[in-house]
Amino acid sequence: MNKNKISLGSIFVGILSISFVLYMCLTFKPVEKTINNLFQVYLGGKKIGVIKSEQELHDIIDSEQQEIKDEYQVSKVYSPSGLDIQPITTYRKEYMTGREMYDKIKGIEPFTIEGYEVTIKNKEDSSKNKKIYILNKNLLEDAVKNTVLAFVDEKDYDAYLSGEEIEIVDTGREITNIYFENEVTIKKTYISTEEEIITDVDTLSMYFLFGTDTLNSTYEVKASDTMETIAYKNKLGVEDLLIANPDLAGENALIAVGQKLNVAAINPLSNIVVESFDTEYQTIEYETKTIVDKTLDADQSYVKQQGTNGLSKVTYATKEMNGIILATQLVNEEIISETVDKIVVMGGKNVVYYGNNTYWAWPTNKPFRISSGYGYRYHPIRGQYHFHPALDITGVKQRDIYSVQDGTVVKVAQTGYNGGNGSYVTIDHGNGYVASYLHLKKNSILVKKGETVQKGQKIATMGTTGSSTGVHLDFRIKKNGEYINPMKLYK
Numbered sequence: 001m002n003k004n005k006i007s008l009g010s011i012f013v014g015i016l017s018i019s020f021v022l023y024m025c026l027t028f029k030p031v032e033k034t035i036n037n038l039f040q041v042y043l044g045g046k047k048i049g050v051i052k053s054e055q056e057l058h059d060i061i062d063s064e065q066q067e068i069k070d071e072y073q074v075s076k077v078y079s080p081s082g083l084d085i086q087p088i089t090t091y092r093k094e095y096m097t098g099r100e101m102y103d104k105i106k107g108i109e110p111f112t113i114e115g116y117e118v119t120i121k122n123k124e125d126s127s128k129n130k131k132i133y134i135l136n137k138n139l140l141e142d143a144v145k146n147t148v149l150a151f152v153d154e155k156d157y158d159a160y161l162s163g164e165e166i167e168i169v170d171t172g173r174e175i176t177n178i179y180f181e182n183e184v185t186i187k188k189t190y191i192s193t194e195e196e197i198i199t200d201v202d203t204l205s206m207y208f209l210f211g212t213d214t215l216n217s218t219y220e221v222k223a224s225d226t227m228e229t230i231a232y233k234n235k236l237g238v239e240d241l242l243i244a245n246p247d248l249a250g251e252n253a254l255i256a257v258g259q260k261l262n263v264a265a266i267n268p269l270s271n272i273v274v275e276s277f278d279t280e281y282q283t284i285e286y287e288t289k290t291i292v293d294k295t296l297d298a299d300q301s302y303v304k305q306q307g308t309n310g311l312s313k314v315t316y317a318t319k320e321m322n323g324i325i326l327a328t329q330l331v332n333e334e335i336i337s338e339t340v341d342k343i344v345v346m347g348g349k350n351v352v353y354y355g356n357n358t359y360w361a362w363p364t365n366k367p368f369r370i371s372s373g374y375g376y377r378y379h380p381i382r383g384q385y386h387f388h389p390a391l392d393i394t395g396v397k398q399r400d401i402y403s404v405q406d407g408t409v410v411k412v413a414q415t416g417y418n419g420g421n422g423s424y425v426t427i428d429h430g431n432g433y434v435a436s437y438l439h440l441k442k443n444s445i446l447v448k449k450g451e452t453v454q455k456g457q458k459i460a461t462m463g464t465t466g467s468s469t470g471v472h473l474d475f476r477i478k479k480n481g482e483y484i485n486p487m488k489l490y491k
Helices: 002-027 054-072 098-108 137-148 153-163 201-210 227-233 238-244 486-490
Strands: 036-043 046-051 083-090 112-120 130-134 173-181 184-192 218-220 260-262 274-286 286-291 301-305 310-321 323-338 342-348 369-370 375-378 385-388 391-394 398-403 408-414 423-430 433-440 458-461 471-480 482-484
Touching: 002 054, 036 054, 036 098, 046 098, 054 083, 054 098, 083 486, 130 137, 130 201, 137 184, 137 201, 137 274, 153 173, 153 260, 227 375, 238 260, 286 369, 310 391, 323 369, 323 391, 375 391, 408 433, 423 458, 433 458
Parallel strands: 286 342
Antiparallel strands: 036 046, 036 083, 112 130, 112 184, 173 274, 218 260, 274 310, 301 342, 310 323, 369 391, 375 385, 391 471, 398 458, 408 423, 423 433, 433 471, 471 482
């Protein structure tokens, strides 16, 4: 009985299954596939995508190329190499718009125009080479000239370019060599339109001088400002401020309250080195000598002989970098007139004199040159602006160094780098004045710590030890622990 029930059930299920299959066969309709005519885009032989309209892509390319032509005033814009578009017949429905395809192409290989690649080479590390792109070769020549003229008089530069040998009849400058410290090369190339391309000489000149095309650091002139104070506040030299503001007529130029000045620090892409012979007249300042007359009261004095400055004509061989003197050598001196010392008679009755603390001696022989003054300057070694609390003195034949006043030696360093100071002497001259004499010749110091020295006494020999670019004296003075401009003592 049970067996019969199972059999009938099975038969029933089977009939239902057959009926469902027959229904599906009768009602099923196949999905129709649509054939699309699209375009396969290739770049360098590789498929990069499919577009619907070849014309749309061409129109976008033409439009973009025309904008590039207008922007850079060129006649030809080059599409990426290996760009190819082929029609395809496919069932696929997905494709890119013409704009999407253009952006993808540009991201893989940009469009290019003809121009020039300027390279400023780094001598130590080629990976730090600086590349600049320009369209006109003459642009580089003009920018180089503008950069050089920031540090060299145009008349002297033109004479140098002419190649004519200049005979200095009286005074003047003869430039013998001008060059970039780092090699600058130029080559014709195809420039990506995605690169920054410089099209005008002013922008390129700023690149060379400031390391950027934008002077984005400004200062608003205040009521009490002078050119000197503005330069000091912004850690610049006055000359550097004038270079950043070519519209200013000079260090005595009129400036108005509210006027905005560029205070960007010069940071050349490559240092400019100038070698020259410089001939000039120099005043030989007379010295004042004191005679003590013990027959006169202490408050009595008179001038026995008026002093007269002398005059000399000197020629120096000079090497400068970015307008800063690196080295100078006296090659000729002609005495035009001799000095006459000033003699002052001072009363000395019932007075004991120790030394002479009234006048300051000069620390070197004469004639001399101040190659770098007191204040902010572009450092020739570190390549950055810093405060220079000293006078750099060079350009002498006899390199003896003298104590500028009576005093006591407090520090002596015969050898060593000593934080860049090299060999040096520090002397306490009394009344809060302490002088340091830096970069001296190794083992040339003639005095010892604790020793008493007199004004005008030879203490060492000029050298180039420590952080130094050439033979010179770094002369610095503190008053009550603070640096002062040494020149204030000689005015």
